[in-house]
Amino acid sequence: MNIKLNRRHFVELCAGSTAALGLSLIKLPEFETLFAQAIKEIPVIWIQGSGDNGCSVSVLNAIPPTIQDLLLTDVVPGSHVSMRFHPTIMASQGELAEKALHDTEALGGYVMVMEGGIPTKDGGIYSTLFETSNNEPIPLIDTVVRVGRGAIAAVAIGTCACSGGISRTPPNPGGVKGLSEVLKDAGVTTPVINIPGCPPHPDWFVLTVADLLTSGDPGSIEVDKDLRPLKFYGKLIHDQCPRRGNFAAGQFAKKYGDPECMYELGCKGPVTHADCNDRLWNNKTKWCVEAGTICIGCAELDFPIFKNAVGDLNALHLPVDMTKSLDKTALGIAGAVGVGTVAFAAARALSKDKSGSGH
Numbered sequence: 001m002n003i004k005l006n007r008r009h010f011v012e013l014c015a016g017s018t019a020a021l022g023l024s025l026i027k028l029p030e031f032e033t034l035f036a037q038a039i040k041e042i043p044v045i046w047i048q049g050s051g052d053n054g055c056s057v058s059v060l061n062a063i064p065p066t067i068q069d070l071l072l073t074d075v076v077p078g079s080h081v082s083m084r085f086h087p088t089i090m091a092s093q094g095e096l097a098e099k100a101l102h103d104t105e106a107l108g109g110y111v112m113v114m115e116g117g118i119p120t121k122d123g124g125i126y127s128t129l130f131e132t133s134n135n136e137p138i139p140l141i142d143t144v145v146r147v148g149r150g151a152i153a154a155v156a157i158g159t160c161a162c163s164g165g166i167s168r169t170p171p172n173p174g175g176v177k178g179l180s181e182v183l184k185d186a187g188v189t190t191p192v193i194n195i196p197g198c199p200p201h202p203d204w205f206v207l208t209v210a211d212l213l214t215s216g217d218p219g220s221i222e223v224d225k226d227l228r229p230l231k232f233y234g235k236l237i238h239d240q241c242p243r244r245g246n247f248a249a250g251q252f253a254k255k256y257g258d259p260e261c262m263y264e265l266g267c268k269g270p271v272t273h274a275d276c277n278d279r280l281w282n283n284k285t286k287w288c289v290e291a292g293t294i295c296i297g298c299a300e301l302d303f304p305i306f307k308n309a310v311g312d313l314n315a316l317h318l319p320v321d322m323t324k325s326l327d328k329t330a331l332g333i334a335g336a337v338g339v340g341t342v343a344f345a346a347a348r349a350l351s352k353d354k355s356g357s358g359h
Contacts, residue, residue: 051116121175
């Protein structure tokens with residue numbers, strides 16, 4: 001028997017099933033302890049913009065604590081995150097859903113979560129949420145700014161929410177921007193924490209929320225210049241990669257699946273900050289490089305808009321110019337052999353780019 005599902009129904013089925021069954025995907029025994037130290041319920045308003053719901057699906061795959069622990073039940077009596085509004089998984093819809101959002105705003109003391117980019121061109125009319133009493137669509141950006149202004153903290157989940165992501169790739173006809181830029185343009189000073197990734201690892205989001213719960217102070221979370229928590233984004237993929245020795249020795253893979261360093265195949269590990277190789281994905285079993293493919297740099301805010309040395313867009317599979325972008329510390333570790341290889345690869349990338357051999 002063939003069962004026909006459109007994308008939305010598929011996502012709803014996955015989300016609902018995961019939440020209902022409380023599926024476990026990773027082990028985080030310290031999490032319940034963190035939650036046990038929390039002293040109150042934190043309402044959450046989760047808004048979705050220009051994206052594919054993949055970040056929601058990733059977080060729904062969190063494991064102990066399950067998404068049920070995080071969003072639907074008390075981990076300890078009276079202490080939990082209360083999801084008041086989420087367009088994909090909430091049971092209510094229409095006016096009832098809109099009322100839930102407004103009631104939470106009136107309650108105050110909530111955390112805003114933004115998933116997806118925010119179209120800003122032409123008043124933001126290319127993405128809307130709800131309607132006026134005259135049936136006029138309300139631009140999403142208006143809701144984002146209003147909800148963001150009243151939040152105690154705002155969390156941008158996924159690269160699209162952090163910087164616009166794929167939707168912001170030129171020519172970006174919708175004028176898509178990330179949450180922090182939109183709030184700054186509107187004069188909103190609510191603290192923003194970026195959790196980039198396409199999608200982000202569920203731990204990065206869940207444990208950041210746990211930190212907010214236990215400290216009650218967004219300022220206590222140490223972040224980098226891109227507002228990413230340093231505990232997850234503090235190190236380069238390249239410096240933690242098990243193939244790091246191959247890079248230093250000038251041993252490079254010729255095709256996906258080869259065991260050597262994949263820098264010449266376009267790996268973005270040298271300029272990407274994340275702990276994927278340590279945390280692992282898919283129930284802590286694998287990560288991209290271990291699976292025989294490159295790091296595509298999805299945890300960086302300019303993904304997928306990596307530029308070459310002359311500022312033009314670079315094809316995904318071309319090496320980045322490490323002489324321009326690599327951290328000084330990492331560059332020193334690379335040594336003369338590595339630098340020589342980088343210069344060669346960068347020159348080759350430029351040559352390919354000028355000859356139009358991109359995607």
